[in-house]
Amino acid sequence: MVAKIKNAFGAWFLGCLLGVMALNSHASSTININTGKVAVDDRNSRTQRAATREALSQLLVKLTGQGDISGYQALQAIRDDANRYLRAYRYTEENGQLYFVAEFDRKQLESVLIRERLPIWGDRRPDALLWLAVENEQGERRIVDDGQINDYTNTARLQADVRGVPLTLPLMDLDDALRINAYDVWGLFPRQLNQAAARYNVDFVLGARVYRNRTREIVFPTPEPGAQPAEDSTQPTLVTDTGAESMEALPDATSPAGKLIVDSDATSGEDSSQEEVFTLTEGGVQQIDANSVLGQQNVSGISNEALSKLVASGFGSIEQTIEPVYEGPLFTQEEFSTLAARAKKGRYSLDFFYGPANGASSEVIHDTLIGDEPNELIAQLIIRYADYLGQNYAILPTDADSEQLIELSVGNLHDLRGYVAVQQYLQALSVTESVTLVRQQGTVSTFGLRLLGSERDLRAVLSLDNRLQPLRDAFGQPLEGMHYFWSQ
Numbered sequence: 015m016v017a018k019i020k021n022a023f024g025a026w027f028l029g030c031l032l033g034v035m036a037l038n039s040h041a042s043s044t045i046n047i048n049t050g051k052v053a054v055d056d057r058n059s060r061t062q063r064a065a066t067r068e069a070l071s072q073l074l075v076k077l078t079g080q081g082d083i084s085g086y087q088a089l090q091a092i093r094d095d096a097n098r099y100l101r102a103y104r105y106t107e108e109n110g111q112l113y114f115v116a117e118f119d120r121k122q123l124e125s126v127l128i129r130e131r132l133p134i135w136g137d138r139r140p141d142a143l144l145w146l147a148v149e150n151e152q153g154e155r156r157i158v159d160d161g162q163i164n165d166y167t168n169t170a171r172l173q174a175d176v177r178g179v180p181l182t183l184p185l186m187d188l189d190d191a192l193r194i195n196a197y198d199v200w201g202l203f204p205r206q207l208n209q210a211a212a213r214y215n216v217d218f219v220l221g222a223r224v225y226r227n228r229t230r231e232i233v234f235p236t237p238e239p240g241a242q243p244a245e246d247s248t249q250p251t252l253v254t255d256t257g258a259e260s261m262e263a264l265p266d267a268t269s270p271a272g273k274l275i276v277d278s279d280a281t282s283g284e285d286s287s288q289e290e291v292f293t294l295t296e297g298g299v300q301q302i303d304a305n306s307v308l309g310q311q312n313v314s315g316i317s318n319e320a321l322s323k324l325v326a327s328g329f330g331s332i333e334q335t336i337e338p339v340y341e342g343p344l345f346t347q348e349e350f351s352t353l354a355a356r357a358k359k360g361r362y363s364l365d366f367f368y369g370p371a372n373g374a375s376s377e378v379i380h381d382t383l384i385g386d387e388p389n390e391l392i393a394q395l396i397i398r399y400a401d402y403l404g405q406n407y408a409i410l411p412t413d414a415d416s417e418q419l420i421e422l423s424v425g426n427l428h429d430l431r432g433y434v435a436v437q438q439y440l441q442a443l444s445v446t447e448s449v450t451l452v453r454q455q456g457t458v459s460t461f462g463l464r465l466l467g468s469e470r471d472l473r474a475v476l477s478l479d480n481r482l483q484p485l486r487d488a489f490g491q492p493l494e495g496m497h498y499f500w501s502q
Contacts, residue, residue: 042217042478043180044137047076047120054114057105065114066103070096073118076178078127079135079404081397088130092123099123128466133408136444138478140217140403141180144170145207147199148388149225155196159186169389170396177400182214189213199223204378208371217478222366222395224388227356359384364391368399407474409445409467417447418465420472422496424482425458433459436500439481445471
């Protein structure tokens, strides 16, 4: 009877391996959350004490997944007693800068976090790829790749390291060039970016574009007292990629001084009475030389010099005739107000999205960040993404009475070495408090796990590593219960 049971169980297990072979498991990375690194000016004892506290703060941010730990009194107590958890330290110099590197007792810190029921995030973190497109002053757009060393790449890498989130940039080699270009990234289309990121085998994809808020005031001419009405051909013209539109076609949204306010940029000190003409493009507003437009006009109400500038900016060919358009306003007052609000908040904007690779569109998060420096916006993007991961993967320990007991079966364990490896792997997870062997049937071991969090937390942690892969049936559907296959 025992032999029949073993044979039946073995046949069931082997049948489930078909689903495992078809499973596309993403990779993740193990980060170092035992150390902190702080720039210092000297090696005296006072500087060392302050650097130790700062290094421990860095570690606590990584360990909890919380960007702001100032609200946790227990963490402040740990930080104030930093020397208690310090195990080793050293000094290192990089590019002329002296750094203090401290190593702390992670197990002791985790015990305190569990006792205080504070979030804990293990050292296995999901990998991510960042598609970043930037626009220069000439309106040229390019993709920031992994081989570049500039403020954009340095900021992204540094902030990702501070928060403990693995992040990489695309290589933009021939394979990438065949799959994607700067316009695809600038458009922030999740589907296209996810498809291009497939070769990197990441869990999350981020897309972002950075551009300058070039908006200014669009000024209506105010005729002098007694002056004759201006001819139609001399009226200021709003030039777009579809033609030139008379300002009279815009909504009646002038200020008492005769100005249609698009925004007031950092150039508030300039002469605000100067008449200017702009073309509104994606991600900002490109300035056109107003003086040339108000000079000698061609038949379309635009000077030859201004038309040449439009052609140089990418608006069609020189033979193209730009005719006035009188079919209504190109932009509404609400859209003008949105542009104005952006420019008043900062000189640059960063539009972004992030979400699981090949995930549902409902899981994609997108927003716009506004500030005066592009590097600050990139840092804010990484911070928001890290907070998102911390909320989804950090474990919030429960009290002893609420601890959950579950059973987890693992196949493909042919010897004692494999069994020990699985037990050590499960015991090292941040979500498990204890692991014991319940039973052994052939090459399948069943373990009893006492969890600090929930079963959902356990599944989320296991999904970040391909060593334990869930068993699926012949149709690719996961089996009920906790059944896994050991791949090493």
